Amino acid sequence: MKDNIQEVHAICKKALTDGSLSKDEILVLLNCPEEHSDIIFQTADAVRKKEVGDQVHLRGLIEFSNYCKKNCEYCGIRGKNKNIERYRLNKEEILQTALRAESLGYRSVVMQSGEDPYFTAEVLADIISTIKAHTDLAITMSAGEFTYEEYKTIKEAGADRYLLRFETSSEELYKKLHPDSEFSQRMECLHMLSDLGYQVGSGFMVGLPGETPEILADNLLLLQKLDLDMAGIGPFLPNSDTNLAGAAGGTLINSLKAVALARLLLRNAHIPATTAMGSLDPKGREKALQSGANVVMPNVTPEEFREMYQLYPNKICLRDDPAHCRKCITGKIQGLGRTVSNEHGHSLKIKKGY
Numbered sequence: 201m202k203d204n205i206q207e208v209h210a211i212c213k214k215a216l217t218d219g220s221l222s223k224d225e226i227l228v229l230l231n232c233p234e235e236h237s238d239i240i241f242q243t244a245d246a247v248r249k250k251e252v253g254d255q256v257h258l259r260g261l262i263e264f265s266n267y268c269k270k271n272c273e274y275c276g277i278r279g280k281n282k283n284i285e286r287y288r289l290n291k292e293e294i295l296q297t298a299l300r301a302e303s304l305g306y307r308s309v310v311m312q313s314g315e316d317p318y319f320t321a322e323v324l325a326d327i328i329s330t331i332k333a334h335t336d337l338a339i340t341m342s343a344g345e346f347t348y349e350e351y352k353t354i355k356e357a358g359a360d361r362y363l364l365r366f367e368t369s370s371e372e373l374y375k376k377l378h379p380d381s382e383f384s385q386r387m388e389c390l391h392m393l394s395d396l397g398y399q400v401g402s403g404f405m406v407g408l409p410g411e412t413p414e415i416l417a418d419n420l421l422l423l424q425k426l427d428l429d430m431a432g433i434g435p436f437l438p439n440s441d442t443n444l445a446g447a448a449g450g451t452l453i454n455s456l457k458a459v460a461l462a463r464l465l466l467r468n469a470h471i472p473a474t475t476a477m478g479s480l481d482p483k484g485r486e487k488a489l490q491s492g493a494n495v496v497m498p499n500v501t502p503e504e505f506r507e508m509y510q511l512y513p514n515k516i517c518l519r520d521d522p523a524h525c526r527k528c529i530t531g532k533i534q535g536l537g538r539t540v541s542n543e544h545g546h547s548l549k550i551k552k553g554y
């Protein structure tokens with residue numbers, strides 16, 4: 201045990217200065233006993249402070265449609281789930297939600313949906329350009345896979361960023377969990393987004409059935425290889441409306457370690473304290489913010505639709521109105537001695553001219 205703590209210390213000390221971690225070193229940190237994990241969290245927190253400062257960026261999350269043509273095994277809004285009511289916000293409702301977010305002080309929104317065939321690139325472009333004409337919000341899209349031309353249309357309408365998680369770096373596991381998607385296509389989409397000048401975010405779930413520590417280490421190395429502007433990591437939380445209902449979920453400790461290691465590897469990328477972390481543990485988001493994270497994405501979707509957008513169970517803040525959420529999260533951030541950013545929260549890679 202003494203040997204292990206010295207090894208964890210030595211790896212963290214090296215990572216603090218240069219961020220170079222081999223797969224073997226990542227595995228030592230992932231597999232270290234829980235009582236040694238604080239060393240990793242404190243190191244990630246120090247790197248976060250040095251690279252991205254004490255400001256926390258808030259992105260208002262607009263879940264504008266829970267229709268989806270796909271059937272990812274872990275997902276509560278997968279097309280074949282007949283147990284949920286489906287909804288779509290119309291253009292006016294989305295615009296009003298964005299305006300409300302801006303009036304609450306948000307400088308940035310994330311527009312998220314399932315892969316809903318109604319929202320073609322042209323329809324999305326029209327909505328994005330309308331929001332851009334009426335607000336000063338930065339817009340992140342998160343609506344799945346499109347062709348190069350379609351991503352281009354969305355970008356030209358004014359979208360600044362795109363989130364597309366790969367969920368696992370194992371092609372075999374990816375295939376099992378995504379019956380109608382290909383890992384190679386997902387990678388291709390991420391390259392297209394980067395090529396088109398989007399600020400690109402990706403990420404993965406921790407604790408998916410079939411995941412091994414080696415796969416988790418590869419997930420982290422893939423984040424680094426993709427040279428992402430944003431990286432989202434959250435625990436797998438089994439949804440009772442899916443075939444994975446009986447599977448064990450991801451743990452908080454492993455999810456926090458993954459966030460911390462992502463910070464050590466990605467340095468100045470934006471890393472959210474995901475809502476899934478807060479759903480797993482009442483202090484999950486605060487713990488993530490103290491382990492390398494620097495972004496929170498409070499929900500600004502109108503209250504009447506929130507219950508219907510549950511990718512995983514026990515999602516927090518379903519009944520809280522957006523003004524309450526904004527106040528609540530600001531209080532939590534200030535309670536950690538951090539401040540809420542008043543900026544758009546664009547990629548720091550761009551700011552530093554990389």
Ligand code: SF4
Nearest residue numbers: 268270272275278314
């Ligand atoms: S994870 Fe996304 S693409 Fe997959 S079923 Fe859920 S909403 Fe659809």
